[in-house]
Amino acid sequence: MASSPEALSFDGFAISAPILQAIKQVGYETPTQIQARAIPHLLAGCDLMGQAQTGTGKTAAFAIPILNRLALTRKEPQALVLVPTRELAIQVAEAFQTYARYLEDFRVLPIYGGQSMGNQLRQLKRGVHVIVGTPGRIMDHLRRKSLLLDKLTTVVLDEADEMLKMGFIEDVEWILGQMPAKRQTALFSATMPSSVRHIASRHLHSPHDIKIKGKTASLPAINQRYCLVSDFHKLDALTRMLEVEEYDATIIFVRTKIATEELAKKLSARGYAAAALNGDMAQAQREKVVGQLKKNTLDIIVATDVAARGLDVKRISHVVNYDIPYDTGTYIHRIGRTGRAGRTGTATLFVAPRERRMLSAIKKVTGQPLYEMPLPSHQKIIDRRIEQFKQQVMGTLEREDLAEFRHLVQQWVEQENLSPLDVAAALTYSMQRERPLVKPPLAESANHDKALQRPVKKKAKKMSALKTTRRSETKNKKFHKKTIKKQKDFRHSYFNNSHHLSTP
Template sequence: VNQRDPQILVLAPTRELAIQVAEAFHKYAKHIKGFNVLPIYGGQEYGGQIRSLKRGVHAVVGTPGRVMDHIRKGTLNLDGLKTLVLDEADEMLRMGFIDDVEWILEQTPKTRQIALFSATMPTQVRRIATAHLTNPAEITIKMKTATANLIRQRFWPVSGMHKLDALTRILEAETFDGMIIFVRTRIATVEVAEKLSARGFAASALNGDIPQAQRERTVDQLKKGKLDILVATDVAARGLDVERISHVVNYDIPHDTEAYIHRIGRTGRAGREGDAILFVAPRERRMLNAIERATSKKIELMELPSTELINDKRIAQFKQAIADTLATEDLGLFKHLVEQYQNEHNVPAIEIASALAKLVQGDSPLLLQHKPVPRADKAWESRGNDQPRTRDRGKGSERSERPQRPRKDAPPEKGMQRFRIEVGHIHKVMPGNIVGAIANEANIDAQNIGRINIFDDHSTIDLPADMPEDIYAGLKKVWVAGQTLNISREGEAPKAPSKRSPARRGDDDRGRVFEDSKPGKGPKSSRDAGDKPVKKSKPGVKAREREREKAAAKAKAKTATSKAKKTKEAGKAKKKANGKPSL
C-alpha cells in the first residue's frame, strides 16, 4: 500500500467496462486503508488523470489508447507493475486494439503476472496467451452453464408487421424491470429510443457519439430506476453491469454468435433469471441456427401478444390509475368543479367523467384496432426437422405447386420504385449481399426491400418510392462486392463509378474509418454485408459485346476525325495557291 507507482494494470475495451472494473476494485478493497484505483479512458481531460497518477495509485484500469498515451508521455510508470489483466480480450481483438495491447505488454516488466479473460478464444488471442503467459492454467466455463440455466431465450420471426410495432407489443405485454435493446448502428439507437419515448416508454439511447458525461448519467438513471430502457450498440453496452436488467431484446440480429453471447450476458446476472428475445428475418435463419449451436440450447419460437391481450392490459392499467388517484390525491377542488358543471349544464356525472378521461388520453387511442397477429409459418415451426436438399425430387415433384416466380421485367409493386445498381454477376454478388448492405447503411428494414434482379454487370432493386433524398444520396457511396452501388433511378444514366478505394466503415460504434488500397479487403466489420474480396473473372457475353461496340465506335470516330483534318488541310492549300490568305 505504501508503494506510489501502479502495481496492477487492467486493460478493458470500453470506457463503460473500465468504470465498472474500477467500481469493483473499490468494493473489494473497501477494508484496505489507503488503497487507490484510477480509471483512465478517452473523453476525460488529461489534467485530472495526470494529477491522480502523480499522487499515487495502486491500480489503473484503462482503455488501450489512453494507457498508451500516458506511457508515451511518461505519466504512467509501469516499473513496479506486478499484475496485468486483459479483460474481454476477444472484444479488444474485434475492435482492432490487439496491436496496442501487444505494444503495452512489451512495456511491462518481465516479472509481472498476466491474467487473460475472454468469452471466446480466437487464434490471435490464443497466440498472445502463448507468447506472453508462462505455463498458464486455462479455465473454461461451459457455455451451457453460462446461458442455458438462467436465461430464457425466445425468437420472433419478422414477418407481416413492422419491427417497432412488434417491439411495442412485447414491451406492453412483458413484465420487465430494466431492458437493453440492441441495434446495429448509432443512428438506430437514437431513432428507436425517440420512437419508444413518443409511445410512452422511459427510453434513452446509448452510443459512442454521446458525450461520456451524458453516457454515465444515462447508465446511472437506469441503475436508479429513473430509466427503464436503453437502446444501445454492442460496444456502448459492453461491460454494463446493472442488476435490474431483466430483459435483452436483439432488435437487430448480431453479426456473430460471440456478440449474441455478450448481449444476453447483460441479463441473468448475480444468480437472477433473465429473458432474451431475438428478432429474426427469414434471411437470418442461418445465424439463428448458429446461435443455437453456440449456446447448446434450442431457442423458443415466440408468438406476439394478441390485440385482445394488449387491450386487456391497457384497460387494467387505466382502471388502476383511477384507483391510485382516488386513494392518494386530494380531489376536493375537482369534485366541486364537476358538481358545478353538472348543475349548470344538466349533464350526467358519467358523461363528464368520460369527457375528462378522453381529455387526459389525448389523440392517442386507448385501445388497439383489431388486427390479426401474423403467426409464424410452418417453415419456422418445423425448423428442427430440416432435411438436406437432394437432387432426386421423387415422382411427385413439388415444382408445379410452387407459386410462379415474378418475371424480371414485371413492374414494381405499389409504393415501390425500381433502381439500378452497378454490381452484377461478374462481381460475384448475391441478393443477400445487396440486402445486407442497404439494410445496414440506409437503415431500411429488410422487409421493405423489394425484388432484386441480378444481371451480368448491374442489378435492379425495388425500394420505397418515398425514400428520402439523403438516404438515396448515401446509397450511391455504399460498397458491395468491391464495387460502389452508384445507385440511380431506372431510366436515368448512372454516373461513372469512382475509381477510388472505399473508405470502409465498420459501424460498430467506434467511429473509426478503415481505408484499404484494394477494394473488397479490410476489417471483418466492413464485410458484414457480404463484401468479400473479388476474384478476377471473365466478363459475361453481354459485357464482351458492349466492349466490342465501344471499340468499334471509338475507331469510327477516330477515322472521321482524321478525314475531317485532311479535308481542312486540302482547303488551306487551295486557298494559298489562289493567293488568298487562309483564316
C-alpha cells in the first residue's frame, strides 16, 4: 500500500513546537519526498517500509516522529535504531540531538564496538530515551541484560541492505526476536533485495510501502570539489584555500547561527572582509550585509541555509560547504548560489572522516565529477603572498608620484649611513608582518602540511580495519556455530552407540 500525503512545510505535520523550532533553526523549510510521505504514517504509529537513496533525508523522516512520540519523563529506551556501521551510529545520534535541542532532558546513546563498554554501561544506568547502535554491540548488551527492551515502542532498521551485505541479517533477526511483539517497526533501505523484503514480511505488520526514485540534479557550470579534512583542521584548511584562490566573493555555509558569528569573527581577525548572515539577525541588518556584498565592501559571508534562501548575488564566485549538509537537496541549493547568470563558479565541500557516506550520496545525485582537492602547501601560500606583494609594489610605482618619498628615503640613507636595500627590506617586513613572505624552517612547514591530512588517513585506515574485523567476526561466528553443532552431534552419536554396545 502506498500513500503520498504531500506537505508543503513541516508546520503541516502534527509536530510539537520545540521540535519545529529546532527543524527551522537547522534550515529545513520544506520536507523532502521521503519525509513528506513517511512522517505522517510514522506519527500515526504505522509500520513502514521506505526505499530511498542515502542523502534524501531519511534520518529526519524517522527521527522526528520518534522524538514527537517520546515520553521524556520515562528514562528508559523507547526507541532503537539499528545501523550497519559505527560511523552511521554517530551521525544518526547527532541528528537526534540536533532535532531535540529544545526538548528538556532528552538523551540518546550511540552504541557500537570499539567504544568503551564501561562508558556505555554508565550511560545506560543513567537512563536514555533512544538507542542507536550496531547489531553486534546491541547483542552484547542484551545478553548481559544491561539493555532492556521491554518498554520499547519503536524500532528502525536503517540501511537494511548494508546490514545484509555486512552479514548482520541473522543478528538483526535475533535482536527483533527479543523485542515486544506490540511495537512500531520501520525499515529504510536504498535497495530492496529479496532477503530484506523477507525480514519486512516477517517483522512488519501491514506496512506502508514507500519508494522514492533517485534523481540527478541539473546544475549550472560549477566546478565541484571536496577536501578530506578533520573538524579540528577546518579553519586552517579554509584560510589556506582563501590565501591561494582567486575569488570575487565567497559564501561559506555552516549549520548553526552561533557558528556563523564565530567563523566570521575568526576570518575578520585574519584580515578578511567577512560577516555573518543568520536567522537571528533583524531583516534590516541582513539586507545591509547582502548590500555590502553587492557593493564590493564585503567579500565573504558566513551563512546558515535558512538565511541564504533566495540569495542571488552575481559576484559570488565560490561556495564553501564548511559543514557538510544533512541532505543532498540542501547541497544542491547551496552550490546554486554560484555560477549565476551564465558565469562559472567553484563549490568546495569539506568532508570529515565520518561523513564519507554523504559524500558518496552527493556524487550520485549531482551526476557530475566531484574532484578531491589537495590542500595548498605552505610553500604555495608563500609564493602567492610574494606575487601579490610584488603586484602591489609595481602598481604603486606605475600609478603614484613618488618623487617626495624618494627624497625622504635618500635623506635617511645619507643621515643614518644605511643601505637602500636594508630600508626596502625593513619596509617590506613592516607591511607584511601579519602575512610573512618568508617561510618557516622546512621541517616545521612540512610537518604542518602533513598534520592537516594525518587524522583523516588514520581514521580511514581504522575504518578499513574495522570493516575487515567485522567481516572476520561474522565468518568466525558462523564457523563457531557449525563447530559446536558438529561436536554436539558427535557426542550424541558416541554415547548412544556406547550405551547400545554395553546392553546385554
